[in-house]
Amino acid sequence: MTTPSKIDSPTLWDSKEMQRRTARRYRQERIFRAAGLGAVAISALFLVVLLGNIISQGTGGFFQTYIETEVELPVKVLGDPRTMTPEEFANSVRRANMLGLVAKSLEETFPEVTSRSEKRALIKIFSTGVRGQLAQFVTENPNVVGTRQKLWLLASDDIDQVVKGNIDTETDEGDRRVSDRELAWLQKLEDAGRVDVKFHTTFLTSGDSRNPEMAGVWGAVVGSALTLFVTLILAFPVGVLTAIYLEEFAPQNRFTDFLEININNLAAVPSIVFGLLGLAVFIGTMHLPRSAPLVGGFTLALMTLPTIIIASRAAIKAVPPSIRDAARGLGASPMQVIFHHVLPLAMPGILTGTIIGMAQALGETAPLLMIGMVAFIVDIPSGITGAATALPVQVYLWADSPERAFAEKTSAAIMVLLFFLIMMNAVAIKLRQKFERKW
Amino acid sequence: MTSSAISVIILLLSLAAFAAGRQRSLATVGGRRSDLHSLPRHYGYFAASLVILPSTLILVLWLTFGDFVLERMTMNSIPEGAVATEGVEDHLVLNRVRIAVDQGDRVEKDPTILAAAKFYREAHGEAVWVTFAAALLAGLAGLAFALKATSPEFRARNKVETIMRVVLIACSTLAVLTTVGIVASLLFESLRFFQQVPISEFLFGLKWSPQTALRADQVGSSGAFGAVPLFAGTLLISLLAMAVAGPIGLLAAIYLTQYASGRVRAVAKPALEILAGVPTVVYGFFAALTIAPLFRDMGLSVGLDIASESALAAGVVMGIMIIPFVSSLSDDAITAVPRSLSDGSLALGATPSETIRKVILPAALPGIVGAFLLAVSRAVGETMIVVMAAGMQPNLTANPFEAVTTVTVQIVALLTGDQEFDSAKTLSAFALGLVLFVVTLFFNMIAIRVVRKYREIYD
């Protein structure tokens, strides 16, 4: 069946054919629209899954299992605080066999444990960090020596994982890290109400550790802060001054063109290439110390420089010419026009761009791997020339650690990292909202 | 007296110079400002910069070379053979001296070292004073010159502005220096690499196995540096990433610019920005621990053998990462299409989707192509996701279920740890870096070209 073409006659809108066609076009319209909505929804879904995944895994990292224990603190073991100077006492406490004290108190709770190997297994339900925990407690409260104290002591990472439900206790005994015997002990303590999961400040205040229950992010946070400090000091002034030059003073010539193309290209260079540069130039040629925030800062500064320059140029360009004309009309020199009028007006935009650049630098890992900021460092870094790691590198290091409990520590460290990033971006957004002007 | 204290004093001096210069200029005209060529404060700035520049120069010189000279002096002060050096190099003794300087006799007991430490401390103290005096003198000389020059006719503002202009130019050249530094360091090390491995083998060789012998008596590692499997792996993962990010990013941009209500936009755009702001190491962790096992399990349930480090997992997660990149750049390109074009199309009875497909997209095409190219260059250079989620196996395959390795993964693998700058293994990382740099540069250049061309149509 063929329908004659009706080019010359007016369109028959209510013909069947036409209605079918319109229906098809509308259907296509709906499908297209749905696809667009779907794309947005998928992106949002990814975000939710990503963040949800991190948060659900990481929240546990801020908490740690503690076991209540009544510990005898005899003078004989710890030393007498009344006859010693505080420093001597601290040294004596540090050397004391704290685990022995804890073991003794466990003997009272578990009189049925008698064999040497069992006792050894029993003390393993506590973290080795108990030593430091007890030492700190005693040093800070010298008057507890000679008394019995009920204390909440840190449990080992395996016990902690059982209590948090991250280890499946139903599986075959050989297939898990915690034996049935240890589970029975844990059960007894739990029945007595002596096991509790508490907020774990150590995670936020201490440096790295091989023991997940004692590991903290503070060392990495300080390392990141030192690195970013160097980056900011270097990249901000240089970036802003470059932007001023290019936007206001540079003559239109080959060199300026080259400069501009150059900066745009630098913005697209992969970060790992900057790491190679840092390795070859700062460490290889200039012999600056390896693993130091100084070198990390230099490297990241070169990386963020294009971002800051581009943002600053945009901000300077956004200041309307009328401002410049007015200032110049009143006799200001070009330099005065810039520094007295244009720059202050462009400052919010420049700062926003700088903060975003710094946030990028904070999340950057690859270049830091190249310059050796991936060592195991317990101490909190003290200066920009000492060895340090940074927050994202810490995430990378922990992600690779075999101990199961590091998985949640990694997620928790990511949460800390994201917190800082969100704070920085929030400041940038506030700044933009507060000072944004429509000319 | 530390160098920070000296900096503070220089600063105070320059403040004083500012005040002095200002006063002086006013004094020369008896307080009648209008007689001065420049504003009084310009004379102040001029004086201050003449103080800061020479004295900072001296301070920088001291910081760069001072310690070296002092060390030499200290080492010379130690009597020959007084320390049991036994052929051990000087800098070891020097570290002991430094520790003794820092910590006194807590660790160090050797009297010679302690004496040297004392010498160092004293010499350091003297040298700091000398530096301080020199900096002060230079500053004062600058000040004197500035004050002498100050007269009503003196064009202080122009001088200050010239100084400022020089500083501005100096800052802008740093960006160039960075590029020069990148190119030089990559090229220099790569050339050394190509002396050991022919460039044709590197670029076209099909086998990557950088197991060179580390010692003379180690056998069994011939070392093959054919980088094609790495390029192929990088390409595969980047294509997978684009397969995810391209359609989703573009459709999201279209929806957000053409259909979404203001409220949806207000929520969705920041959400996309968050996706862009998440550090790549987080994506890597997510890919390795969540996505890769998920894909593997999904594969097993339908009878597919998906490697744990499949290109698929790394590619998909990388795709998620660059969605916001594609969408925001495409967004810009679409919004830049003149309203009149779409209005015209709609007025002729086209549905919105027809308008988008037949009118807006073709018009925005150059911008979108540019966006895609930039996204590809981003994917090619991305490191952490592939380091954590892709493999080390240099497989030459197009099967996304298998493990492949990428250029960036190999750079990290080759350079973390062994840091000697002489083995072909280490140097090959720089050659890979050079390739990476050139390729991303190429994509970026093309992208900029395409976008420029498109601008010419409507401006």
Next chain:
Amino acid sequence: MKKYLLGTIAALAFIGSTGAHAQSRDQIRIVGSSTVFPFSTAVAEEFGRTTNFKAPIVESTGSGGGLKLFCGGVGTAHPDITNSSRRIKQSEVDMCAANGVSEIVEMKIGFDGIVMAAAKTSPSMTLALHHIYLALAAQVPAPGTDGGEGHLIPNPFKRWNEIDPSLPNEEIVVLGPPPTSGTRDAFVELALEVGCDFFKGNAALKKSNENKHKQVCQTVREDGAYVEAGENDNLIVQKLQADGRAVGVFGYSFLDQNSDVLQAFPVAKDDAEAVEPTFEAISSGDYPVSRSLYVYVKKAHVGVVPGIKEFLTEFTSEATWGDMGYLADRGLIPLPEDERATVAEDVAALKPLSLK
């Protein structure tokens, strides 16, 4: 103008703080084997907590890479201590000496077994050393021959059961460490070479043409069946869990940490009974692929970088490396008691190493 002043102040203060005077190094720097890494970091941490010294900085670079850095020279730019999962080689001692590192103190810290393991879900197998050789060497004896000159062919084996019908019908995929790793050196020496000599023709080569013997017995195939999985033994463990075909080669301590997800294969020497890699079998020497772990200290740095001696004391204390020490908890197999005493004494006296 105030802003610019503030900026100048910050910049000057920064200049002032960077180079006040070149920094002395008061922190021990340790590099080397990823197998020893968990042990030395544990000691480093404990050392930092219980003494007035700063905790040492530990980097995992592989035994070979570590020794290379270590032998780079004396002075604060070079590490003080390197960990190694094999004994230092004469060539490395020479390299050290050439760079002025003349005196090295060797500290044997314990044993580690090199295990071949796969995920629990993979099929299990019982391997003999010559199976391992046949699976991983670049050249193997031609069918029906005993190897040796003229009887070698490039490795044709793609599946385990082609080597021996008792092995499963699975593709050969072995994830192992790269040449910078001591695990690799030890594995080549203890497994490949021994398995290689199982074939008489190969064994005869040792006398007739030592270089050829080395090449035949120590060259690992590079056709994709053996995959360099990087220095990081942890990564190998993670990869095994997901890839069912793959067999991993790594240190016993990693098996110990992951006993819930991995199964180790029993290994037999020649035609003897296969032995499971257990704590007891390794310390007794019954398990054929076991090795000693070492820590090397630059004597010239002792007394220069503070704390090295004290660190060694901490390392050699019973509470650390003894049968009940915390290193044993991390999977280190302690030395016998009398050997511990000798090593501790030598280390305390900083007795320099001599390989002869």
